[in-house]
Amino acid sequence: MYERKSLPNLNCGLDLIGEVLYGKWKIRLLWFINEGYKRPSELQRKIPDASRRVLNIQLNELEEHELITRKIYPVVPPKVEYSLTKLGKTVIPVIAALGNWGDQNEGQLRSVISKRLSSESE
Amino acid sequence: MYERKSLPNLNCGLDLIGEVLYGKWKIRLLWFINEGYKRPSELQRKIPDASRRVLNIQLNELEEHELITRKIYPVVPPKVEYSLTKLGKTVIPVIAALGNWGDQNEGQLRSVISKRLSSESE
DNA sequence: ACAATAGGGGAGAAATTTATCCCTATATGA
DNA sequence: TCATATAGGGATAAATTTCTCCCCTATTGT
Numbered sequence: 001m002y003e004r005k006s007l008p009n010l011n012c013g014l015d016l017i018g019e020v021l022y023g024k025w026k027i028r029l030l031w032f033i034n035e036g037y038k039r040p041s042e043l044q045r046k047i048p049d050a051s052r053r054v055l056n057i058q059l060n061e062l063e064e065h066e067l068i069t070r071k072i073y074p075v076v077p078p079k080v081e082y083s084l085t086k087l088g089k090t091v092i093p094v095i096a097a098l099g100n101w102g103d104q105n106e107g108q109l110r111s112v113i114s115k116r117l118s119s120e121s122e
Numbered sequence: 123m124y125e126r127k128s129l130p131n132l133n134c135g136l137d138l139i140g141e142v143l144y145g146k147w148k149i150r151l152l153w154f155i156n157e158g159y160k161r162p163s164e165l166q167r168k169i170p171d172a173s174r175r176v177l178n179i180q181l182n183e184l185e186e187h188e189l190i191t192r193k194i195y196p197v198v199p200p201k202v203e204y205s206l207t208k209l210g211k212t213v214i215p216v217i218a219a220l221g222n223w224g225d226q227n228e229g230q231l232r233s234v235i236s237k238r239l240s241s242e243s244e
Numbered sequence: 245a246c247a248a249t250a251g252g253g254g255a256g257a258a259a260t261t262t263a264t265c266c267c268t269a270t271a272t273g274a
Numbered sequence: 275t276c277a278t279a280t281a282g283g284g285a286t287a288a289a290t291t292t293c294t295c296c297c298c299t300a301t302t303g304t
Contacts, residue, residue: 005259007239009171013224014149014217016231024262027136040281049131051263056282064238066230076270077280087230090223095136097219101212102135108188108209109138116186117129127289146292162251173293178252198300199250 017094020065023058025050027095030084033068034092038081067091139216142187145180147172149217152206155190156214160203189213 009015021027025047032046040059044052059082062068067088073079084092102109131137143149147169154168162181166174181204184190189210195201206214224231 004239008235010232010235013221013226013228014153016224016228016235017220018149018224019235020231027140031136041279052281053264053283054262057262061238064234064241066234072281075280077272078269078282080281087227090227094219094223097216098139099135101216102138102140104135105209105212106135106138109142110132112186112188113130113132113138113141116183117126119186163249174251175253175294176292179292194251197250199302200252200299202251 017091020062020067021091023061025055026058026062027098029055029058029062030067030088030091031095031099033082034084034089038083040080040082043082062088139213142184142189143213145183147177148180148184149220151177151180151184152189152210152213153217153221155204155206156211160205162202162204165204184210 008019010019028047029043032043037043037046040055043059044050044055047055059068059070063070063082066085068082069085071081071083073081130141132141150169151165154165159165159168162177165181166172166177169177181190181192185192185204188207190204191207193203193205195203
């Protein structure tokens with residue numbers, strides 16, 4: 001695991017939520033776990049653009065931050081299931097608010113994003 | 123400016139909001155602009171941990187994504203003021219939801235974050 | 245003359261995050 | 275016997291983001 005050279009700022013609520021949710025795939029992981037996709041392999045199939053490695057790392061971090069728990073079944077082949085903790089469940093409505101804003105403004109957002117992407121190569 | 127080598131995924135609302143809000147200081151910039159801190163130098167004083175350079179870059183991106191507008195006053199020394207656009211104003215309640223969640227769970231969050239930070243050095 | 249203030253950009257270093265590749269173990273099915 | 279599925283870690287490369295340093299403009303105050 002990478003060891004930080006500088007400490008994060010934790011002054012306000014925004015800093016705190018940023019510290020536990022900042023990560024390319026964490027929000028989606030929480031979302032899909034909430035939808036019932038609990039096993040690592042299921043989550044990897046739901047998020048094919050992420051490498052297996054990073055999903056594991058981010059799942060570990062979510063667990064250390066007590067947003068999810070991991071249950072290991074002592075069977076072969078191995079079976080693991082993640083669930084939201086009490087704290088994790090409370091963050092779902094916040095994620096829903098993010099997704100709703102994106103959905104409601106989909107047209108304009110796609111427009112400005114693609115405009116910026118195409119002007120990048122200038 | 124950095125030129126991306128891989129394109130972002132823009133499948134759902136979460137991807138879209140991520141694309142315009144992902145950046146270490148963007149949420150805070152929007153928040154402080156909404157609170158009335160409009161000039162770059164004011165924003166830099168409000169966010170002293172960010173380098174001047176990155177704030178400029180992220181302000182530019184927010185402008186290109188049409189969340190804020192820049193008004194330039196033709197005076198010397200130069201004066202610039204940012205304001206939220208119509209789209210930018212609609213994202214403020216979403217940011218508030220993030221901050222509220224962080225505030226409401228401050229105790230537990232500080233605990234788990236510091237636990238993880240201290241175990242990093244093992 | 246010189247520093248301070250205001251806004252901003254370029255180059256390159258450093259930090260951080262994500263991706264790739266390889267390796268572990270066991271059971272089942274072809 | 276060999277591939278597949280399952281979960282996951284180590285080492286290292288690559289991508290991406292952020293930081294540091296330096297430079298430019300013009301005015302006001304010391």
